Amino acid sequence: MLNLNFNPFPELKTERLLLRQVLPADAESLMKIRGNEEAMRYIPRPRSKTVEDASAMIEVLTSGITEGKSINWAISNIEDPLQIFGMIGYVxxxxxxxxxxxxxxxxxxxxxxxxxxxxxLEVEKFGFEQINLEIIEAKIDPRNDNSRKILLRNHYQFDRLVEKEMTFQEEEIDSEYYIKNKQ
Ligand SMILES: CC(C)(COP(=O)(O)OP(=O)(O)OC[C@H]1O[C@@H](n2cnc3c(N)ncnc32)[C@H](O)[C@@H]1OP(=O)(O)O)[C@@H](O)C(=O)NCCC(=O)NCCS
Structure with a gap:
């Protein structure tokens, strides 16, 4: 059975990074990440164009954690944890x-x-060892070479291609799925 209790929030550390909870005070930084056109190119979700959009997103992220439906970590430098520059999690x-x-x-x-x-690596470790996951799946836009590169280097295996899986902003989007099993 999965352990989806994330209270207290499980901060994770790597050599250079602190992975911590996304907080209301991060709204402006989150807007810069989720509002960036280049970063959002292959993410079929509306961009966060204002601080209010980002604050609304933080509320959704927070209730996902409280309800055990998702968990996202803000990515920050271990020496500058207030400045977040990315996100990673189980969506x-x-x-x-x-x-x-x-x-x-x-x-x-x-x-x-x-x-x-x-x-x-730390998020997977947490997923397999603490949440009790057996499988981690990643879904990418087939045009997203940078993301595929990360998955293949990290020993994910191609599972399937779903053509025209969704329509976003009047564009039909294919998805490639990759999976990694617990060792
Ligand atoms: C995909 C992503 C998470 C990669 O993270 P990262 O920490 O930059 O990963 P890496 O440092 O290993 O770089 C991966 C590849 O990105 C490419 N890359 C690096 N810097 C780049 C840049 N400034 N511009 C374009 N591509 C770049 C390189 O091809 C690199 O591969 P290499 O190591 O062979 O040179 C990041 O590109 C990103 O956030 N993209 C936008 C959001 C996204 O698409 N997320 C995934 C949704 S499924």
């Missing part, structure tokens, strides 16, 4: 399959430094 749980969908993103100023590959 959906499928308890009957002991499975979760992982998601991640960084502001483009922070790309190419290996931050998500570093964070994903």
């Amino acid at each position: 959906n749980f499928y308890p009957e399959q002991c499975k979760a969908e992982i998601g991640y993103m960084l502001h483009p100023d922070y790309w190419g430094k290996g931050y998500v590959p570093e964070a994903i």
Whole structure:
């Protein structure tokens, strides 16, 4: 059975990063991340264009945690935890399959430094060891080469392609699914 109790919030540390809860005070930073066109290119969700949009998103993230429906960590530098520049987490749980969908993103100023590959290791460890997941699934837009690269390097296996899975802003979007099983 999955353990979806995230109270108290489980902060995670890596060599360079502190992964912590997204707080109301992060609204402006979150707006810069979720409002960035380049960062959102392959994420079929409305952009957070204002601080109010970002605050509303933080409320949704917080209730996901409280209700055990999702968990997202803000990505910050361990030496500057107030400044968040990305997010990583389990955006959906499928308890009957002991499975979760992982998601991640960084502001483009922070790309190419290996931050998500570093964070994903701790988030996976938490998922397999604390939440009791058997399978972690990742869904990407097939055009998202940077995200695929991370998954393949981190030993995810291609599972399936779903063509025209959804329509976003009048565009039909395909999805590639990748999975990693508990060792
Ligand atoms: C996908 C993403 C999370 C990668 O995270 P990251 O911490 O930058 O990962 P890495 O440092 O390992 O870089 C991965 C690849 O990104 C590419 N990359 C790095 N910096 C880049 C830049 N400034 N511009 C374009 N691509 C860049 C490189 O191809 C790199 O591969 P390499 O190591 O062979 O050079 C990040 O690009 C991102 O946040 N993208 C937008 C959000 C997104 O698409 N999330 C995934 C949704 S499924």
